[in-house]
Amino acid sequence: MRAISVASATLLAATALTLAAPTASAAVADDTETNNNITSFGFRVTPSTIAAGGQVTLSVDGCEGDAKVTSGVFDDAHIPAGQQSVSTQVFPDAKPGAMYEVTFDCKGETGTTDLTIATGRPTSHPTSHPTSHPTGPAHRGVKAGVGGSLGGFDLHEIALGGALIVGTLGTAYYWTRRRTGDGKS
Incomplete structure (x- = not known):
């Protein structure tokens, strides 16, 4: 019993x-479902983790017009029609360990990806890109983590x-x- x-x-x-x-x-x-990031064009940031002040390559595939790339960690970038990539410098004062959202806009259609700032500084600074940036608020803020195992609850x-x-x-x-x-x- x-x-x-x-x-x-x-x-x-x-x-x-x-x-x-x-x-x-x-x-x-x-x-x-809300983070569904499917677009008719491909996009990427290379490398996806970079030290503050480092240089990243922004690339698009299949965008028939001009592409605009924005983020709170570098100046707005423009990829002309017929060109697939452009390089830009990450702000030297970007917060190490932070994750920034990068938005690609092709003829009104947008897609986003993340760019992580690693600890440390790059060994050389390119001279072809300015190292200063506007002092106004960032276009998009830092995308923080979800808090470990309790994320979403x-x-x-x-x-x-x-x-x-x-x-x-x-x-x-x-x-x-x-x-x-x-x-x-």
Whole structure:
């Protein structure tokens, strides 16, 4: 009789955990759907990780017109029609370890990618590109991380999930103890 009550409690706990899981996976699915970055043209930043003050190459493939590339970490760049790439210098005061969003615009269609600033400084500074930049606010801010393993969840979701688990385990314990008490009489 004891084995049946333990099996019932285990099944109840497993059911509660299963019912709590769709909420978490739905939150992750919403993030991936909004970050859908499919365009009719290809684009890339090479290298994708660079030291502050370093030089990156901005490239587009399949863009029939002029392309404009913007970011908060370098001056706006222009890739003329018929040309596939242009080089630009990252601001020397870019924050090491930060991730900046780079936006490519081809005839009104946009796509984004990330550029990470590595620690350290480049060994040489190119002289063909200016090292100063406007003192106004950045076009796009730093794209920060999502906080490790808790990314995508807020405190309300975590508290609700914890309350469901504790409630389920408490109910299972209560019914297990109650059944055990009935058999002793």
